[in-house]
Amino acid sequence: MSSELRFDGKVTVVTGAGGGLGRAYALWFAERGSAVVVNDLGGSASGEGSGRAADVVVNEIKAKGGKAVADYNSVEEGDKIVQTAIDNFGRIDILVNNAGILRDKSVVNTSDNDWDLIHRVHLRGSFVTTRAAWPHFRKQNYGRIIMTSSVAGIYGNFGQSNYSAAKLGLLGLSNTLSIEGKKYNIHCNTIVPMAGSRLTKGILPPDMMEGMRPDLVAPVVLWLCHDSCADTGSVIEAAAGWVGKYRWERTKGMTLRESTNDPILPEAVRDNWEQISDFNNSLHPKGSEASMLLGKVLQDLMEKDANRAANLSPVEQALNW
Numbered sequence: 001m002s003s004e005l006r007f008d009g010k011v012t013v014v015t016g017a018g019g020g021l022g023r024a025y026a027l028w029f030a031e032r033g034s035a036v037v038v039n040d041l042g043g044s045a046s047g048e049g050s051g052r053a054a055d056v057v058v059n060e061i062k063a064k065g066g067k068a069v070a071d072y073n074s075v076e077e078g079d080k081i082v083q084t085a086i087d088n089f090g091r092i093d094i095l096v097n098n099a100g101i102l103r104d105k106s107v108v109n110t111s112d113n114d115w116d117l118i119h120r121v122h123l124r125g126s127f128v129t130t131r132a133a134w135p136h137f138r139k140q141n142y143g144r145i146i147m148t149s150s151v152a153g154i155y156g157n158f159g160q161s162n163y164s165a166a167k168l169g170l171l172g173l174s175n176t177l178s179i180e181g182k183k184y185n186i187h188c189n190t191i192v193p194m195a196g197s198r199l200t201k202g203i204l205p206p207d208m209m210e211g212m213r214p215d216l217v218a219p220v221v222l223w224l225c226h227d228s229c230a231d232t233g234s235v236i237e238a239a240a241g242w243v244g245k246y247r248w249e250r251t252k253g254m255t256l257r258e259s260t261n262d263p264i265l266p267e268a269v270r271d272n273w274e275q276i277s278d279f280n281n282s283l284h285p286k287g288s289e290a291s292m293l294l295g296k297v298l299q300d301l302m303e304k305d306a307n308r309a310a311n312l313s314p315v316e317q318a319l320n321w
C-alpha cells in the first residue's frame, strides 16, 4: 500500500470551517497531523450576524487528539485570521479559502448590497486573506492555497449573477497567483465542490444532500495541498467521490486579413463564423501561451507584408505599392 499523506508540522488555515465543507477540511487536515485554525464568522447563510460555530469544530479536533484554535474574524479582515495562525502556531503553510454565503436573486432584484456583500466575502475575502499569508509563504519558500469556485461560476446559474461573477473571479485570481507563486514554491489551485450543506439545503434533493457528504470532497483538497502534489493553477471538480479536472478550450480560429494594412469587416466575421467556431483540432492554451499565440498571428502577417514588399518590382516599389 502507498504511504499515507501526512501534514505533520504544518499549519493550515481553513476559512468558514464552522460547518459544511470547511468543517470537513479542518477535521481531515487535523486527522493527518496539521495544526488547524478553524475560522468562522458564524453568521447566517446570507451573511447576517455572527456566532461561535468554530468552537464546536475545535472541540471535535481536540477530542481526537488534534491541534486546533478557533478564529471568529470575517474573511473581510483576513490579515487577522493569518495573525491567529502566527500567534498560536508560529507559522502558516496552507490556506483554504472556503468561507461563503449566498444572496440569490434574479439580476433586476439584486441590490447593490447583495452584489457587494457576495464579492466582499468570496472574492475580496479570499484576496485579503491570501495577501496576508503571502509574505510568510514567500519567506519560507513554501505555501499551498485553495480557492473555492462553483459550477454556478463556471457555467452560470439562474438567480446567481452576484455569486457566479465572484466565483469565476476566484478562478482568475487563482490563475494569476499560480503564476506569481511559481518561483517561491507557492501553489494555488481551485476546487469546484458540490456537497450537502446549509447552502445547498432546499436546492439539492434530500437523498443527494445525504449522498454528497462534504467529507467526500475533503480528500481532494488535502491532496492538492500536499508537498508531493505538483499541480498549480489547476481547477478540480469534486462531488460524491467523483473527481475531475477542467481546462480551457479554444478553437483554432482564423485570421481574417492578409496584411497588417487590411481592415476586417463585420461581414467577414459573419461569413467565416462556422470556421471560427469549429472546435475540431481545438487548442488548450495555458497561462501566457494564449497571448503568445496571438503574438504569432501578428508576426505571420508582418512576415507576409515583408515577403510581399521583397517581391515587388522596382517600379512597384517606386509607386509605393
Ligand code: NAI
Residues within 6 Å of the ligand: 015, 016, 017, 018, 019, 020, 021, 022, 039, 040, 041, 042, 043, 044, 045, 047, 053, 073, 074, 075, 076, 098, 099, 100, 101, 121, 125, 148, 149, 150, 151, 192, 193, 194, 195, 196, 197, 198, 199, 200
Ligand atoms: P456552509 O454555509 O456550510 O459553510 C460556509 C461557512 O462560511 C459557514 O460556516 C459561514 O459561517 C462561513 N462564513 C460566511 N461568511 C464568512 C465570513 N465573512 N468570514 C468567515 N466565515 C464566513 O456552506 P458550504 O456549502 O460548506 O460552502 C463552503 C464553500 O463552498 C463556499 O465558498 C461555497 O460558496 C462553496 N461551494 C459550495 C457548494 C456546495 O455544493 N455546498 C457548491 C459550490 C461552491
